[in-house]
Amino acid sequence: MVFVKGAEAKAKLLSCVAPGNVEKTRSAPVTAILAMDAEFHEQLPKLFPHADARSWFAGNQPLIDESAFRNSSLQCAYFMMAARALGLDCGPMSGFDKAAVDREFLAGTTWRSNMLCNLGHGDAAALYPRSPRFEFAQACRIA
Numbered sequence: 001m002v003f004v005k006g007a008e009a010k011a012k013l014l015s016c017v018a019p020g021n022v023e024k025t026r027s028a029p030v031t032a033i034l035a036m037d038a039e040f041h042e043q044l045p046k047l048f049p050h051a052d053a054r055s056w057f058a059g060n061q062p063l064i065d066e067s068a069f070r071n072s073s074l075q076c077a078y079f080m081m082a083a084r085a086l087g088l089d090c091g092p093m094s095g096f097d098k099a100a101v102d103r104e105f106l107a108g109t110t111w112r113s114n115m116l117c118n119l120g121h122g123d124a125a126a127l128y129p130r131s132p133r134f135e136f137a138q139a140c141r142i143a
């Protein structure tokens with residue numbers, strides 16, 4: 001995670017977000033770049049020491065990519081749960097130039113951006129009401 005907070009870094013980030021995300025990103029006290037490690041399997045000897053988990057992934061790029069994206073997205077959701085538990089509001093965003101964010105903030109690392117998340121306290125007067133959601137039967141089936 002890269003917590004973008006300083007004025008210079010924030011200005012750089014604003015040049016990477018979609019037009020509709022500029023103002024909310026500018027006004028958020030902090031914007032987190034939630035990233036994944038494209039070589040996460042190199043960390044498995046430390047993080048998963050009870051098996052040779054590195055060997056399950058090394059050399060299998062499709063499995064690396066799929067697993068990195070899945071687990072990073074899970075982490076994004078947990079990140080928002082933790083932030084909300086602290087009383088913060090979250091504004092997750094897909095609307096940004098991923099290549100530009102990676103170039104500006106993650107160059108020289110094996111990290112790749114997944115999503116951005118504004119953190120702060122939403123302005124109740126400016127927030128949209130919650131959009132419609134599917135009923136159970138529209139999104140689920142029991143097998």
Ligand SMILES: Cc1cc2nc3c(=O)[nH]c(=O)nc-3n(C[C@H](O)[C@H](O)[C@H](O)COP(=O)(O)O)c2cc1C
Nearest residue numbers: 018020021024090091092093094095096129130131
């Ligand atoms: C794929 C996807 C991309 C999104 N991208 C943006 C975005 O770029 N900017 C934004 O303001 N909201 C974006 N949203 C919407 C919000 O992040 C969020 O879904 C909305 O506030 C509803 O949140 P709730 O489900 O907690 O009520 C996106 C939602 C989805 C599903």
